[in-house]
Each structure stands twice: as C-alpha cells, then as structure tokens.
Amino acid sequence: MSRAPRSAVANRDWGREEDGCSILHVDMDAFFASVELARRPQLRGLPVVVGGAARGVVLAATYEARAFGVHAAMPMSAALRQCPQAIVVPPDHHAYHEVSTGVMRLLGDVTALVEQVSVDEAFLDVAGARRRLGPPTVIAALIRRRVHEHYGITCSVGIGSTKFVAKLASGHAKPDGVLLIPRRATVDFLRSLPVGALWGVGERTEAALARWGIRTVAELADSDVTTVQQAVGRVAGAHLFDLSWGRDPRPVFPHRAEKSVSAEETFVVDVADLAVVQQKARDLADRCATRLRLKGLVTRTVSVKIRTSDFRTLTRSRTLQTPTDVGRELYLAARELIAGVDLGGLPVRLVGVRVDGLSAASDTIRHPTLEEAVGEPARGRREVEQAMDRVRGRFGGASIHAGTTQVGGVPSRSTTTFVPADLS
CATH class of the missing domain: 3.30.1490.100 (DNA polymerase, Y-family, little finger domain)
Structure with a gap:
C-alpha cells in the first residue's frame, strides 16, 4: 500500500462524474521491484527488496516486504532486521530505464500531453483523447492493461480536475487500482486529509502549522490566509491555502527537461x-x-x-x-x-x-x-x-x-x- 496519508472518503462511490476531470496521474506500483518480478516470476508472492548490500539502502520493496515495515530509502540493515526472510535483489538501472522508456512511449500513444515527473510516474491531460478513446476511467483501464501486457507490471491511476488532486488519487488507488475524484467532490475529499498530504508539506512545515493549531486540510482551509502565511511564509502559505481548496492551475507540460x-x-x-x-x-x-x-x-x-x-x-x-x-x-x-x-x-x-x-x-x-x-x-x-x-x-x-x-x-x-x- 502507499505510505501517503489516506482520505476517509476515498473509497466512496462517486459514480461516473467524469466531466472536468481530464488529468491523470499514472504511477507504477513498486516499480523497481515489479520489474524484477517480471524478470523472475518465481519470486512473486515473496518479500523481495531491491537495493545494495547490507550497508546500502532499499530502492524498492514488494508489498509482501512492506507488510513488515520495509520501505524505500530505509537502510538495508534495518530492512533485513525487520524482514530477515527478505530476498535481496541487486538493482539493474539499465533495465528499469528501458521499461520506463517503453511505458512513457505507451502513454504517448494515448495523448501528446504527457509530463514525465520521474522514472515511474507521469501526468497526462486526456481532454483531447476522450472522443477517440472514451472517458478518463476507460482511458485509465486501457493504460493499465497495455502496461501489464507489454511489461508484466502494474500501475495505479488517479483521475482529477488538477494535477495535485490526480496525484493524491493515485496514492489512494495503490496498488493496482484507479480512483476518480469528481470536481464537485474535490473539496470534501481534501478536507478529510491530514495537512501532511498537501504538496510541499514536509515534517518541518507540518510542525510549523501544528504550532498554529493547523493539523488537517480542513483546518487550513478554514483559517485566514494571513495566518497560514505567518506560519510558513508568504508565498508558501498562499500556495498551501489554494491547494486546500483544490486550486492548482498548473497545466501538464509535455516536455520536462532533465536537469541532471x-x-x-x-x-x-x-x-x-x-x-x-x-x-x-x-x-x-x-x-x-x-x-x-x-x-x-x-x-x-x-x-x-x-x-x-x-x-x-x-x-x-x-x-x-x-x-x-x-x-x-x-x-x-x-x-x-x-x-x-x-x-x-x-x-x-x-x-x-x-x-x-x-x-x-x-x-x-x-x-x-x-x-x-x-x-x-x-x-x-x-x-x-x-x-x-x-x-x-x-x-x-x-x-x-x-x-x-x-x-x-x-x-x-x-x-x-x-x-x-x-x-x-
């Protein structure tokens, strides 16, 4: 399961209210580990950890390993203490890059508006593809089927009216699922989340907001924007306040230049x-x-x-x-x-x-x-x-x-x- 904060209303049946929800966030499930399982089917169902030697860190873990508390960026020594029966597989970055390139090519067949944000995730704007392929939930099912058929791995898809909401939705859909957050339900969905679910809220920002009595998105949205700005700064405060009301005007940029x-x-x-x-x-x-x-x-x-x-x-x-x-x-x-x-x-x-x-x-x-x-x-x-x-x-x-x-x-x-x- 995703380690992201969960909404209590995320599993509500919103029906097929897909109008205005053209942004998809596609996220590969336990990507490095899934690629390794596709290459080694005999390891399916076992706690597999991808990473270096005992002094390295965990790059990815199957959900069977995550059940023992193993997660990415954890020291390998700690992971093996928590899950001594884990099977450690050394990483093959070339293979991961090849699969990532192939997946992004599949997404490009759906729409030209694909913004790759990491090796295993991307945003899509499918507004222009609806007439050709159908509504966003149908497009999401098509993407998941093609990815699995071509590469033997699974992905989760979040659908929303903005990039921010779509990314939250994909986290709730994990593993191997789809979640649509209709435009009219966006604020209710956000208000059920802890403030740490907002983009840009790390441990320090979360602690700074807590000192002002703000621990949930609902409390942030109900606060005066100047109070939020006093807690975390003028620019960051205004941005978080907008996110708490579902406002995120950023479009999907199809060409994301690699910086390093x-x-x-x-x-x-x-x-x-x-x-x-x-x-x-x-x-x-x-x-x-x-x-x-x-x-x-x-x-x-x-x-x-x-x-x-x-x-x-x-x-x-x-x-x-x-x-x-x-x-x-x-x-x-x-x-x-x-x-x-x-x-x-x-x-x-x-x-x-x-x-x-x-x-x-x-x-x-x-x-x-x-x-x-x-x-x-x-x-x-x-x-x-x-x-x-x-x-x-x-x-x-x-x-x-x-x-x-x-x-x-x-x-x-x-x-x-x-x-x-x-x-x-």
Whole structure:
C-alpha cells in the first residue's frame, strides 16, 4: 500500500462524474521491484527488496516486504532486521530505464500531453483523447492493461480536475487500482486529509502549522490566509491555502527537461584505498554517460559526492571544456575531483557522480579537446561505449562494464571488462 496519508472518503462511490476531470496521474506500483518480478516470476508472492548490500539502502520493496515495515530509502540493515526472510535483489538501472522508456512511449500513444515527473510516474491531460478513446476511467483501464501486457507490471491511476488532486488519487488507488475524484467532490475529499498530504508539506512545515493549531486540510482551509502565511511564509502559505481548496492551475507540460543525471553507491565496508574509490567512480561515470546517450544529451558539469566514515558529505564540481557523453571523460574529471578532496584521513563510505548543465547532443557544437586533436579521438571511445550500451540492452546492465588499467598504481587508460554472462 502507499505510505501517503489516506482520505476517509476515498473509497466512496462517486459514480461516473467524469466531466472536468481530464488529468491523470499514472504511477507504477513498486516499480523497481515489479520489474524484477517480471524478470523472475518465481519470486512473486515473496518479500523481495531491491537495493545494495547490507550497508546500502532499499530502492524498492514488494508489498509482501512492506507488510513488515520495509520501505524505500530505509537502510538495508534495518530492512533485513525487520524482514530477515527478505530476498535481496541487486538493482539493474539499465533495465528499469528501458521499461520506463517503453511505458512513457505507451502513454504517448494515448495523448501528446504527457509530463514525465520521474522514472515511474507521469501526468497526462486526456481532454483531447476522450472522443477517440472514451472517458478518463476507460482511458485509465486501457493504460493499465497495455502496461501489464507489454511489461508484466502494474500501475495505479488517479483521475482529477488538477494535477495535485490526480496525484493524491493515485496514492489512494495503490496498488493496482484507479480512483476518480469528481470536481464537485474535490473539496470534501481534501478536507478529510491530514495537512501532511498537501504538496510541499514536509515534517518541518507540518510542525510549523501544528504550532498554529493547523493539523488537517480542513483546518487550513478554514483559517485566514494571513495566518497560514505567518506560519510558513508568504508565498508558501498562499500556495498551501489554494491547494486546500483544490486550486492548482498548473497545466501538464509535455516536455520536462532533465536537469541532471546521477549515480552513487555505498561500499560494503568503508574504503581507505583511494584507487578503489576512483575505480567505483569509473563505474558510476559510465552509468551516467549511458543515461546521457540514451536520452540524447551531453553535459558540461561533473560533480562528485563523497561520504566519509563519520557521515560527513563532501561535494566538488568542475565545468568541462567541451560538452560530452563519454564515460571516460566524465571519469577523468571525477577522478581529479576525488583526488582533491581532503578526507581528513578517514575511509570512504559512499561515492557518487552527478552531471549537470545538460543539453541536447544534436543542438550542441562540440569543439575537440587537445587530447582528441593529438591522441585518442573521442569518437572512437564513444563508439566503444555505444557498443557496450547495445550489450547491456540485450543481456542486462551487469553484463559489461568499463574498467581501468593501473600504471604505477594510478588508473590510466580506459579498458573494457566483460562480466561472465549467458550469451545464448
């Protein structure tokens, strides 16, 4: 079940009052875990957790695991304490991206107005598709059927007059359901919720509102807007007040530009050897570069994140001379950034790589670097990495990865390391 706050009136039979409710929020159910179950049907019905080793975090959990209190972002060690019989499956981000891309393509067949907000959820405006496909509930059933037929996973769909209400509805519909909140019933639906259900209300905002005696959406809606603004600030207060009355004018934007791509990993044990940290950064840089190429993007900025054994988090970034989607170029920048971080003599618990300043590769003028002009061309490296993309697409994300050779103990030229896989 969804962990979102629930409405006491959410299961009321509203009938088929679909006029004015053209916004759909489609949310994959336990997405990473569902993809893994589709690949491993023998695990269905069992408590499955997707994530790293014991020192990593939970990325997703099946509903059987959630019944034991396991949830996303929980430390894996805590998850295994609560559910020791859980089956831990390592993540395959390439597979998840492939399924996500396919699902979004299916949604695009329904309407051109699709706004992808994450790897596993999107808003749709189906006002223009009603004559062709039917009312929103029929369209929701069509989407759920196609997603299951093509990818063997389920999704929940919320239907409302605004994006905010549709998203709340999909949370109430989980797992594998549909919920329509008619326009006339929107305020009643919202008034039955705790204030924490509103977009933008986290723990701090919830506590600030509670100090003014506001604990439910009904209490917020019945308050004077100036009181809400005094509690949380002028802009945020006005926004929350509007949401409490169901007012959300934001349209569905069909093109949502990706702002960054990142990957990180927590080591099984703290690592004191900087060469090992840099090698892991090579894998992460390669993962980011693969995502860039799949999206047709290049980056200008590379950042690294390092968390030491005392849980300090250190970040460094660098702007590249020329935009790129080549993993080795990202790695070389990340390696230098890592070498320049003062770790205070402490071992490393986590390392991450992030790329920002993204732009479409087709629209970007790329000038050759000095290395490319006199030595190894980037085109050759890109072709090698594109070949690796094709191998991953066929045999899975873990079937091949880039590595480094050691020259005097220092990682040098890029090499390719093949992981044993069944290629039959």
